Amino acid sequence: MSKHILILGGGYGGLLSALTARKYLSAEEATITVVNRVPFHQIVTELHRLAVGNLKEQAVALPLEKLLRGKDIDLRIDTVERIGLDEKKVLLKSGITYDYDMLVVALGSETAFFGIPGLAENSFTLKSVEDANKIRAHVEARIVEYAKTKNKADATFVVGGGGLTGIELVGELADMLPGLCRKNGVDFNDVSLYTVEAGPSILLGFPAEHIERAQTSLEKRGVKFLTGVAITEMTETTVSLKDGSTIETNTLVWTGGVQGNALVANCGIEVNRGRATVTEFLQSTSHSDVYVAGDSAVVMMPEGGRPYPPTAQLAWQMGETIGYNMFAQLKGAPMQSFAPVFSGTLASLGRKDGIATIGANQTRLKGLPASLMKEASNVRYLSHINGLFALAY
Numbered sequence: 001m002s003k004h005i006l007i008l009g010g011g012y013g014g015l016l017s018a019l020t021a022r023k024y025l026s027a028e029e030a031t032i033t034v035v036n037r038v039p040f041h042q043i044v045t046e047l048h049r050l051a052v053g054n055l056k057e058q059a060v061a062l063p064l065e066k067l068l069r070g071k072d073i074d075l076r077i078d079t080v081e082r083i084g085l086d087e088k089k090v091l092l093k094s095g096i097t098y099d100y101d102m103l104v105v106a107l108g109s110e111t112a113f114f115g116i117p118g119l120a121e122n123s124f125t126l127k128s129v130e131d132a133n134k135i136r137a138h139v140e141a142r143i144v145e146y147a148k149t150k151n152k153a154d155a156t157f158v159v160g161g162g163g164l165t166g167i168e169l170v171g172e173l174a175d176m177l178p179g180l181c182r183k184n185g186v187d188f189n190d191v192s193l194y195t196v197e198a199g200p201s202i203l204l205g206f207p208a209e210h211i212e213r214a215q216t217s218l219e220k221r222g223v224k225f226l227t228g229v230a231i232t233e234m235t236e237t238t239v240s241l242k243d244g245s246t247i248e249t250n251t252l253v254w255t256g257g258v259q260g261n262a263l264v265a266n267c268g269i270e271v272n273r274g275r276a277t278v279t280e281f282l283q284s285t286s287h288s289d290v291y292v293a294g295d296s297a298v299v300m301m302p303e304g305g306r307p308y309p310p311t312a313q314l315a316w317q318m319g320e321t322i323g324y325n326m327f328a329q330l331k332g333a334p335m336q337s338f339a340p341v342f343s344g345t346l347a348s349l350g351r352k353d354g355i356a357t358i359g360a361n362q363t364r365l366k367g368l369p370a371s372l373m374k375e376a377s378n379v380r381y382l383s384h385i386n387g388l389f390a391l392a393y
């Protein structure tokens, strides 16, 4: 009898689980359904570019319908409301309920606001295409407004958090703002662009030469770094810092951290700090009919007992392992242990600069070679999911 595989999330982990499971299981053996909140697969590694209009929405919002066409995979655009593990049912916002034989939870992560007063209400985040579009429209509107009113808060932009998300975004803003200012008759010297980082330096944990490169490259383009000082409060117009100082601004983009998905944390599955714990086969440690992919799961590195970082490359490799293991579980065949291959860390510093650490021997690259590697990695992923049509944009 045909089994029902229900996949929650159409991001890296969910999409690759679905495509891989279908590679091994015929439509007679398993019906596969993917549920996703939006009708597209989001290339979140490029959102910082969409946030400044450095690429078109079509390049980062790939229609799931197109990616799944001809694959015998059902697609449901809906929001997951509740995961009922005991009754093996998932309730969607539209009121529809799905039963499942096997469940893949791949719902990603959420922004962590750490309970900082006013932050969730008064900041932008960069977790989705929708977020990126909001940032772009808002930043453009602020400069238009500044041209009229000369209100300094409109020409002041703050990025909270100096991790990779914040640094990639501030690099794009630094490259985009001069042109936007010119277009609106605003002197770019009137603009203040800050990165505020609570830790002693930006990009903590990265090689010193990369931190230095990122800092000098971005400072040359006007970014001011405030390090060792945490954001403690945000109102509509003011960022407060731990040292008692304030910045008047109408724009704070918060990139200060991510946390597990609340829906996953509260569904009764075994979790560790809000992320589902999984076996080496990526099955939930508490529910063997549930697999967890991407940021919804916490996977420990074999050496050192530290979790792998929540990255796209890890999520899609998890999806592939899960797709295969669901087939193996249904057929009673041996499952595969998750053994990710790290291609490295690739980060852009605006349009023309970047930093990268590649491969097992941690080769370091800076500048154009790093930027090109990042581009190549995106192309490789798109070709893997049959999404090369996105490059037409």
Ligand code: NAD
Pocket (backbone or CB within 6 Å): 116, 160, 161, 162, 163, 164, 165, 166, 168, 196, 197, 198, 199, 203, 204, 229, 230, 231, 232, 255, 256, 257, 258, 309, 310, 311, 345, 346, 347, 348
């Ligand atoms: P992060 O947790 O890596 O960085 C958040 C930063 O915000 C930290 O440096 C933290 O010290 C700082 N911070 C926290 N609270 C603060 C406060 N109150 N005030 C000021 N600063 C504060 O988050 P991220 O950058 O979104 O990255 C999340 C994950 O995604 C990471 O594993 C990262 O490696 C990965 N990522 C990878 C890429 C890439 O490979 N190009 C790009 C983006 C994200």
